[in-house]
Amino acid sequence: MYARTVRMELKPNSTAEFTRLLETDVIPTLRKQRGFKDEIAFVPTDGKEAIAISLWEEKENADTYNRGTYPEVLKTLAKVVVGTPQVHTDEVTNSTFHKIAARQAV
Numbered sequence: 001m002y003a004r005t006v007r008m009e010l011k012p013n014s015t016a017e018f019t020r021l022l023e024t025d026v027i028p029t030l031r032k033q034r035g036f037k038d039e040i041a042f043v044p045t046d047g048k049e050a051i052a053i054s055l056w057e058e059k060e061n062a063d064t065y066n067r068g069t070y071p072e073v074l075k076t077l078a079k080v081v082v083g084t085p086q087v088h089t090d091e092v093t094n095s096t097f098h099k100i101a102a103r104q105a106v
Helices: 014-030 059-068 068-075
Strands: 002-010 037-044 049-056 081-089
Touching: 002 059, 014 037, 014 049, 014 068, 049 059, 059 068, 059 081, 068 081
Parallel strands: none
Antiparallel strands: 002 049, 002 081, 037 049
């Protein structure tokens, strides 16, 4: 499983709109993507940034989304995001929710 982490700066007073856009536009789009498993989003209490973590079956699924659909998602979020979000993709090594255990050292 792979995690795609997106960190973005939010425009002032846009937390509610960010949350609404995620719920009504972004998450339904993600659910249509091959290999998509889950989305978790965080907004610190100061509302200055947001962190969104999407989980994918394979790295290739996350990469395909990044090349194809993500540019359209960015256009949707442009109403609430300042600048260009930072994106990182990493292998998930542990998860209690998804029952992933650390790989054994060889």
